[in-house]
Each structure stands twice: as structure tokens, then as C-alpha cells.
Amino acid sequence: MRKNKYLYVALALVIFLPSFLSYPGVAKTEKIESKVTSKDEVVYATLNASGELNHIYVVNTLEVARAGEILDYGEYSSVKNLTDLTKLVHEEQKVIMEAPEGKFYYQGNMKVDNELPWNIKVSYLLDGQKVKPSELAGKTGHVEINIELAQNQNGNSVFYDNYLLQVSLILPNTYQNIETSGGMIANAGKNKQITFTVMPGQEESLTVQAEVEDFEFQGIEIAAVPSSLPIDTSEMENMTEDMSALSDAIGELNKGVADLKNGVTQLNNGTASLRDGSGEFKGGISSINRSSPEIVKASSSIREALETIYQSLSNESADMDLTSLKELPAGLIQVANGLTETANGLSAMQKNYSSAYAALDGAIKEIPADQLSEEEIAGLYQSGASTEVLDKLVASYSASQKVRRTYDHVKEGFAAVKTSLTQASESIRLMSGQLTSIATNLSGSIEETDGSGLSELQKGLAALSANYRDFHSGLVGYTEGIHQVSASYDQLHSGILKLTGGTSELEDGANQLQSGTEELYEETKDLPNQMQEEINQMIKEYDKSDFEPVSFVSSENEKISSVQFVIKTESIQKEEPVTKKTEPEKEKGFWELLMELFKG
Template sequence: MKKKRFMLGVLAMTLVIPSLLVHAAPATKSSETDEQASTEGEVTSKDEVVYAKLDANGELEEVYVVNTLNVSEAGEIVDYGTYSSLNNLTDMSELIRADDHVEIEAQEGRFYYQGNMSGESKLPWDLSITYLLDGDEITPEELAGKEGSLELKIETSANETVDPVFFENYLVQISLTLEDEIYSDIETEEGVVANSGKNKQITFTVMPEQEEELSLRADVVDFELEGIEIAAVPSSMSIDAPDLDEMTGDINSLSDGVLDIHNGVGELKNGIAELNAGIRSLQNGSEQYKNGIGELANSSSELVSASSSIDEALTTISQSLQVTDDIDLGDLESLPGGLSQIASGLDEAAGGLSLLREHYSVAYSTLDKAMNEIPDHQISEEEIQALYESSADAEVIDQLVETYAASQKVKGTYSAVKEGFDAVDGTLQEVSGAIGEMSSTLTQIATGLATSLEDMDGMNSLAQLEEGLSTLSANYGEFHSGLVSYTNGVGELSSSYNDLHSGMSGLTGGTTELENGAGELHNGTNQLYEATSNIPEHMQEEVDRMISEFDKSDFEAVSFVSDKNENVNSVQFVIKTEGIKIEEQEEVIEEVEEEKTFWSRLLDLFSRG
């Protein structure tokens, strides 16, 4: 019995001594702390790592912060923050929790402690995770173990109730690990897919100040998902400005090319203005020519009628002078007067033709000058195509090309009929001269006839007169036939020229529109040049703006738990969602009573004692 008690005493001592040693250590440390209680410690810097747990839909469940204090001088430290509970991760010393701060007795070096935040805590970002299976939304609990076509959506947005400094300056990285046995045909537009052993790692990056809608699609079997890992760190990388010299050099070349186009369009505009002025002069000259040729055509019938009368009169006189026995020489006394009247009529006709020739000459000269003022530029198809490719107004270019073709057609038509126009003046001069000569001849005949009648000695003189008038009548008949052919030609020319003049009038309207369009085109190329000439400056401004937007290298960290904390070195966020797992069935294990060994029976013996 004494041996039993001795062995129990030894066993009891074995269990108690370690316990005493454990409780003795904090007591020693506590006594050391009490000696330093009056000393105020100093912290050179502080780091915070914010840990958060979300459910599978992204709802916040738990937040705690691991604080790292770099203590340069041991003593009492005050760290600000409101926590529901504390956990010393450095030593066994007590942490005193006040309303908005924590009191710590810390030794020199790094001091770690955990502060658990209340359930009302918020993160700087709101996350929403949605699952769709075969197009229908499904809860995480229902999704476990399912198969089909999965779409997973993650939406990030700013939490307006939290200091925006984190949302504005932190880069958020979202990572998912997808097991090869579960996921296949993975597709994502916003994420980066990488191999992680036999699995796939999907990484999404959300830039500062950005709210995103992220998604991935995959075919799944026996669906399970490890927790989604989310890390947020300051986007403190410095962004170097790119070298834009080569690019801006090319743009300057483009701007110079646009300037050349603008200058070319200016020259084209001036040329079109000259063309339009020439076309207007052409129309005025054509109008005068049309009126003149019309008057000539209208007076042709009168001229032919008068000539026909003269021809008939000459024929009648010639026939009446045939020598017969019954001729009455007294009737011949009226012949000189009749011939003088014919000569006078011919003089009037010659005068009318001379006046018509004068008007025709002026009109034709104006027309010819206007035609010659139409520019004879030869524009190739390649040049026209280059103009279409110059970003100019296509409708204006169509008008340019149409007017250019019409002006060239008019000029070509004029060149083809110019020989006929030239012949009209010479013909009018010849006809007028011939009529003048006939008038002079008739006047001489009338004068000679009057004298001859006074001195007429008989039938011999009458026979000579009859012979001369017959010759004159025959020659005038040929002249009259030519005059009829000429007037017919003038009539056809007048009718045809009306069509030509109508075309010229239409051409004038087209060139006026063309000149206006060229002016608009010139204004457009000027605006294009002004826009392209400033592109290098605009590019540099845009690059600087984008760099300033994403370059957070000047960001200074602030505390997440309290704005009273100073010397904050870094604040990081580590967030993870709850995974989705297939629930395992519990196995019922029947307990089999094992046969007791000697030692177990010995222990039973002591326990009973």
C-alpha cells in the first residue's frame, strides 16, 4: 500500500511541476514589465495586414487586423484602433483595450498583436459573387456536386461608407484555383489563365478607382470550388513616360501631308474659281452668239425672199427684152428705175449682212475667249483616287469630277465645231461682197441703160442690153441658189447651237456649285490640318493624364483601423471567400472492445485504488 502511494506521489509531482514552471514564466516577465511601466516606449513605424473572410456570395463575415509595431524604445505603447477582442502574438503580456486604442507594454524590436473587429466593420470594396448553372442562377449550397455549364460573375464596387483613399489608390487582385478534374473549356475575357501544376489559376486585376464586372465560363462536373483569394495592395509602382518622338515624328509627317493636301485643294479652289469665271464669260459670249445666229436665221427667210424677188425680176426683164417686132421702146424707159430699186435692195441686204457679220464677229470672239479660258488641266485617275482617300467630302469630290468631265466635254465639242464657226465669218464677208458687187453692177447697168435709151439708135443697142441682162439673170440665179443653201445651213447651225448653249448654261450652274463645294472642301482640309498639327501635343497630354491617373508612386499609407495612427508604413488586405464543398457522409464506426493488455489492467487496478 505504501508503494502505491509513493508511485502516485511521483506521478502527481510529474504533472504539477511543468504547470508551475509555465505559470512562473509570465510572473517573471510581469515583474520586469512592472519595472518599466513608467517608461514611455517609441514606435518608428507600423504595418497593418487586414484579414477578411467572406461567404461564397461575397458577404463579409469576419475581419481582423494583424498589427506589426517596430518598437525602437521599450516601454508603454499606445496604438489606435477599435477592436472587439485582442490577441497578443508576441509574448504573454497583457494588452489593455480601451474605447479607441490599445495600451501595450512592449520590448524593443517587433511587436505583433491581433485585433478582432466588430461585426459592423466594412471593407473599402463591396464584392458580389453570382453563380449560374446552364443559364439559371443557383445558390452555392445547391451548386455543390452539380455538373453543367457554369458562369461565375464577380462585381466589385466602392464602399461609400469607408475612407475612399484605399479604393482610389489600391490595386485589387482576385485569384481562383480551378481543379483540372472538375473544370474544362475555361473561358474568360477579363482574366489571365495560367497553369498551376495540373490545375488552372485565373487572375483578375482591378485598377484603382475602377469598378468592374468580371466573369468566367467553364463546363463542370461534381462542382467544388476552393475559396476565392483577394489581395489589395497600394498601386505604388512608378510608370515611366513612353518615348513618343518616333510616333509624333510620323504624325508630323502626316500633318505635313495634310498641309500639302490643303495647299493643293487651295490651288484647286482657285483653279475652279477661274474655271467658273471663264464658264460665266463663256455663257455670256454664247448667249450673244446664240442671239446673233438666231437673228441671222430669222432674217434668212427675208433675205431669200428678197433675193428670189430680184431673181424673178431679172428673169422677167431679160425675157421681156427679147427682140421682137412688136416691142415698144417706150416701156424700156421704166427699166433703169427698176434696176436702181433692185440695186438699192441689194445694198440694204449687203448692209444687213455686214452688220450681222459685225455682231457675229463680236459674239464669236467672246465665245472663243471664254472657251480658251477653260483650264486645260489633265487630271489622272490616280490623282482623283488620291483625293477620294484624303478624307475630303466625297459629295464635293463627285461634283468636282463631274464638272471637270463636263468642262472637258464642252471644250472638246467646241474644238470639233470651231472650224465651222470660223467659216461663218468668211462666208458672210463673201456673200456681203458679192451682193455689193451685184448692186454696183445693177447701178452701172441702170445708169448706162438710161443713157443708152437717150442715144439708142435702134435694135442693135437693145440686143446688147438684152444679152447683158440675160447674163446677169443667169449669174444671179446661181447666186440665189447658193444663198438658199447658205441660209439653210445657218438655220441648222442656229438650231444645233441652242442645245450647245443649254449645256453651257447647265455647266455654269455646276461650276458655281463646284466653286462653293471647293470652298467647303478647303475649309475642311484646313480644319483637318489644324486638328492633325496638334495631335503630338494632345498625345503627350493624354499620356501624361493616363500616367497621373495610374501612377500612385507618391501615395503615403494611412491606417485602416484609425486615422490617429502615425508612421504607417504599409497596409495590406488579404481576403478569402468560403469554399464550396460536397458534404461528406459520416461513417458509422462500430466500436470493438479491444482485449486489455497487462498495462491497461494495471492502470485499472490503480484507478480503482
């Protein structure tokens, strides 16, 4: 029996001795030359349901160009070969392994004091009240899950500044009214998947809420990878071109508004002249209207005097006393002088009227005849200018156009007044001359006549009296027309005064509008360059194409190809009832049997 024990011990030594003889010593690894062409790291982290870190381990993938002994670094508490059964040597931060050609995998469990680059906090509310995750399982009501992501000042900032986070969680379709702010909800079989994207270097607060029944939760998964958002700058060039076109359009708008302001200034000056000219015309026409009763009264006196003289001569006998008749030439001269004064008054009035009418006509002609289209007016309202100012501009513009159209309709009547005044003055002067001539001839005839020339005198006075009756009727009609013009013009003049006040406000508004568009143009003329600077800043902030990966586990590792993070929180599940099971006795293996040999 003792011989058999020795035989087994010898057999065990034969099995293990070759592996002891071939085991790589530490002294031999000091001159190791790396045969690794690249290295990938996938960092797995588990968190509790509130986001507190439980454990971190890293799966390392080494691309080995030539089989042999290689060296890697990492602050691990323990390591595990995931490729074959070869044991790894772990000394402080060094990991030594005998690796075949190709991909070699091993796992390193991080020390408890290692930290992630992000602080992750998860909180839960049930019907508006904060609850612990352990108290939420199986509950029914309105659940809100809040996820806070921020930089961990104790972590490596390289990953926080350059890595994009994709946060996802799954809720059953049985949950109702699932809502989120900034997240994307998609169907995933019998579940709803909610996904958030957090840009590099950004702190975010994410929220998901739903009406739940018998609540359970699979947890939150966070994937962190280097940001590789494709930024196509070709479209941005079109955008800056569009901004250039917009800036140019604003410049043209500013020029147009400047022209508008100049036009409005001219309009305001024109309406001021119109107001002054209208005032003079109103004064002249009112003066004529006031003097019309006196003119009519004087003309009636002349008409009655002529008729009286004619009747007197007709009723007298051939041997009548001509002493009284000798006073007639002096009376006719006096009437002729009165007519001359009337004609002079009409001439002065015609001159004043012509001056006022010329001012009125010139002022109204200065009102721009060009019509603004509805599209142009709408464009002004869309330019960003003050709506109140634009309302004044449009109202004054409409009023000025109304005055111009009204004037075009009554212009012929105004022009006819000038002609009528001229004709009336000339007619009265002609009549005055005729009366003077009659008086002169009558005076000579009376001195020479003995009564035989009385018949001729009667005929002349009869013709003069008849013609004067026609003149008097025309004069009465003319004064009635002057009265109507004077009454109507009062209303027109009031409108012109309102127009002048409106165009004054219009000029102020146009000045404000031009100041606004000038400021807008100054602010936007460099818009393309400003936009390009913003685009460059955005590209600089989010384009991480020049990012060089670094190792998460040790700064001594080189040839890092990629580093990724997979982070998951614990699930929230209802406790299952525990059932006891009787396990069958485990059969002893080869090694257990071998160890029993040494126990004797």
C-alpha cells in the same frame, strides 16, 4: 510521498522563476524607442461565396535594425507571434514585443467591425435564374458568375483611390463555352484561369459564364496592390507631334478647300457668262436661220430676173423697141440695194456672232484646265465632309470638264462661222457694187445707143447671169449650214444651261464644304495641346508613383514600406459523406503531467 510532491513543485518554480523575473512590464514600455526601419502589412480577408466579409487578419513584417523591445499599433482582437515563442503584449491598440535583429513577423486578427476599402458582391445564375451559392454545388447547366466591385464608404479611401485590383478565378477545362467580358482567359494546367484588372478608383461589374456539369468552384481571389503602371511619356511626345502634323494637314486642307471654293466661284461666274454669251449666240444664229429662206428667195428672184433679161435681149431684133429696156437699170439698182441690205444684215449678224463667240470662248476658258486626280477626290471623301455635297461637286466638275473638252473639238467650226459671214457679206457687197455699176452704165448706154450697143449689153448680162448662178448656189449651201449649226447649237445651249445650274449648286456645295473644313480646323488646330492636357490628366489619374503607403491597421504606424491585400471567397463544393473514425487515446504530455502534480 508528500516529500516528492514538494520536490516537483520546487523544480517547477526553478524552471519558471527566471522567465517571470525577466518579463517586461507595462510601465517599462511607456518609453520605448522604435528600432524598426520599415514595416510591411499583408491584409488577408476571407469572404463567403456571396462576397460578405467573414474575417480579416494581418501579417506584419517588421525590419528590426537593433534587437530589443519595440512597439507597434493596430486595432486587433488578438495577436500571435510568428517568429519565435516570445509572448506579445497587447494593450488596447498597442502591441509590445521583444524582437531580435532582422525580420520579425507577427499576426494580428482584426476586430469584427473592421471593413475593407471595397464592397464586393458576388451573385450566381443557373440557366438565367438567380440561385444561392449553397444550391449551386453539383448542378449542371449554364452558370453565370457576376462580381460587383465598388467603394466602401466606411473604408479607407486611400486604398480605393490608389490600389489596382487583380481579380482571378479558376474553372476546370471540362466546362464548355467559357466566356467573359473584359477578362483574360489563359490555360493553367487542367484548368482555365480568368483574370480581370480593375484600375484605381473605378467601379466595375465583371461577368464569367460557362456551360458546366456537376458544378464546383474554388472561389474568387482578389489581390490589391498600389498601382505602379509604367507610363512612358516619350511615345506620347511622338503622338502629340503626329497630332500637330494632323492639325497642320487639316489647316492645309482648309486652305485647299478655300482655294477650291474661290475656283468654283470663278467657274460659276464663267458659266454664267457662258450662259449669257451662248444665249446671244443662239439668238443670232436662230435669227440668221430664220432669215435664210428670205435671203435665198430674194437671191433666186435676182437670178431669175437676170436670166429673163438676158433671154429677152437675146430674142429681140436689132430694131427692137428699147422703151422696156430703159426700165432695166432701175430694176438692177433695186436688186443692188437689196443685196446691200443683205450684206448689212450679214455684217450685223457677224458682229453679234463675234460678240457672242467671244463671250462663249472667254467663259469656257475660265473653266479650270487642271485635272483632279482620283487620289485627290478620294482624299476629299476621306476628309469628313458631306458625301452629298461632294457628289454634287464631283458631278459639276465632271460636267464642266466635259463642256471644255467638247468645246476644244468644235472650236474651229465656231471660228469658221465668223470668217464665212465676213466673206459672204463682202461678196454680196461686191456683187451689189457691180450691179449698181452695170445699172449706171446700162442706163447711159440705153440713152445713147440706137441698137448698135445692144450686143455688148447682151454679153455683159450673160456674164453677170452666169456668175450669179454660182453665187446663188453658194448662198444656198451656206444657209443650209447655218440651219444645221442652229439645230445643233440648241442642244449645246441646253447643256450649257444645265452646266450653269450645276455650277451654281457646286458653288453652294463648295461654300458648305469650306464652312465644314473651317469648323474642322477651328476644332482641331489646338488638338496637340488638348491631347497633351488629356495625357497629363490620364497620367495624373493613373500614375501613382508619388503614392506614400499608409498603414491599414493604424494611422499611428510609421515607416510603412508596403501594404497589400489578399482577398478570397469561400469555395463551392459538394458535401462529402461523413465517416466515423475511432481516434486512439492521446498520450499525456509534460505539461499535463506537471499540472496533475498540483491537483494532488
